[in-house]
Amino acid sequence: MFSFLKKLFAQRDLIADTVAAELNEEDEKYRSMTAEELCALEDDELVSAAWARADAVMSAHEDEKDGLLALNEHQRVLYVAYVYEMEVNNGGLCQYFANSSRAGAPYLTDALEQLKAEKHRALFERFVSENQIDVNDLSRFAFISVRQFQKMEKEYSFDEFDDSFYGLEDLGEPMALYVREYLSFF
Secondary structure (H helix, E strand, C coil), rough: CCCHHHHHHHHHHHHHHHHHHHHHHHHHHCCCCCCCHHHHHHHHHHEEEEEHHHHHHHCCCCCHHHHHHHHCCCHHHHHHHHHHHHHHEEEEEEEECCCHHHHHHHHHHHHHCCCCHHHHHHHHHHHHHCCCCCCCCCCCCCCEEEEEEEEHHHHHCHHHHHHHCCCCCCHHHHHHHHHHHHHHHH
């Protein structure tokens, strides 16, 4: 039984390493593209390329807050909105607040406004206002256990927020339009 598990974990690690290598290769391709090459990309790929470039800046910093400050204004708008959408789609707003991505919360309202994603901005602002959440101090959401996570999910109306969020248009098109408008900053 132990040897079977050992082999299973080895296969998992091999797959993870292969996927990571492919992603790194793709990110490197995006980081080396010229403005003309970026401009020729389809919207989804353009957003991925701009994200990869912003993420390269973020990766140079251990602290998420320091990384956000190192981004230029336009990279920060994309990065914050991209991570927000990814986290909420993956596990809801509670997950966004619980993960290190919460460092972007103080910039989120402005980012959504810059993207002209008014419904997203209004939904987020209403939620934090109604629940008296200070986006500059989300430390109470830094969970150390599943039980704490579940408690927070019950204390706040995260399910209601998430349901409303999932009913909105995704942020892909607004992000693509924004990146095209400010391409020289990526």
